[in-house]
Amino acid sequence: AEPGAELQVALVPSYACQRHTPLLHHNTVLTDALSILAENAELTDNEGRGVAFRRAAALLKSLPHEIRGMEQLKGLPCLGDHCLRVIKEVLEDGTCSEVETTRQSGQFTALKALTGIFGVGAKTADRWFREGIHTPSDLQRSGHTLNRAQQAGLQYYDDLNRPVTKAEADAIGRIVERAVSEVLPGAEITLIGGFRRGKNTGHDVDFLITHPDEGKEEGLMVKVVSWLEAQDFLLYQKTTRNSYLESKDGPARPPSNMDRFERCFSIFRLSTHNGVRMTETDPHSHFSVHPHDSHPTPQTCRTVDVLSREDSSEIGQPQSSHSQSWRAVRVDLVVSPYSQFSFALLGWTGSKLFERELRRWAVHEKAMTLSSHTLYDSKQRQYLRANSEEEIFALLGLEYVPPCGRNA
């Protein structure tokens, strides 16, 4: 081994929020294997195991080199016996039998296919699987009563399981920006989720909306959604007031302005202008570049081919009728009061594991409670204010990690 290699390894910190985790890294063979086991654990009601596999994968993603032998893992955190067995097998044989068995198992493939339906979670999928329903087509034939979300999920199954490109995310961004500026001039929208972390594709597009005059954002979601519906952009939407369920271990009663936090789960109808070249740049567009955001993604000028879609409608749904003129895209909208914007931005940029690690760090290392709304200091018994993500990291005693480093 190289001199100093072990020392370097000993310095890898154990919380993902203490490290930079880039999108592209050196250990994809190992992390792909661990991710399958994580996914399987999550699908079979084994959250604890799922998190353990996710943490191990995230650790490997943050390493600056490729792991080629077990000796390189000495002293690294987050790697339990099970993970080490998996890694050892992959390093020695190229594959791990447990991973391959899982990948090919009927239960895993069925649960994946069923949870691939918008509106279907792991519990529902598992119940259906036990009834012999293994595919979306099975479900359709079963005559089960489905809620509105699940009906839309089945109807647009193929579209919603095809990755959303950055160009499509930007096109949706321009529509949302138009909607927002029509109903509330001065409101600001920011691209969040995986695309803010630099991903080229996503399963959905996430936006955060706010207004510099606190209070103006109240009731904004309903107006935005009405405008989008009137323009025929929405195939499905469900707007919820914030239920504040996320911080189970948080202070029992949040301040009353929390009630204003609104969220809309939607499915957009996005024109694909098949064969037409669309210019992405709008000089007046400022979405994804928020004044609070000191690390904006430069909106570079480029021209893109908007996909030409092959209609491969597996379940023979109405998708064939709109062949190539539009596609369905999952879009999440969140409205936040200005004073909570930084917390919302940090909380909705992800990744899910990075968020989980931030909250775990806050509780266990700092006796604080972090949510997408606030940071509460249990020792001082008070909420701490912050006007940027950098300030929140500083309050948590962490070095700042930019969005592109949060791909844990």
Ligand code: DGT
């Ligand atoms: P994707 O869409 O699969 O490409 O990847 P992400 O990272 O955009 O994942 P997504 O869209 O499920 O969620 C975006 C981030 O928003 C996620 O990393 C954590 C956060 N998030 C999602 N759902 C909730 C929620 O119900 N409450 C809170 N506070 N945050 C959420």
Ligand code: MG
């Ligand atoms: Mg997303």
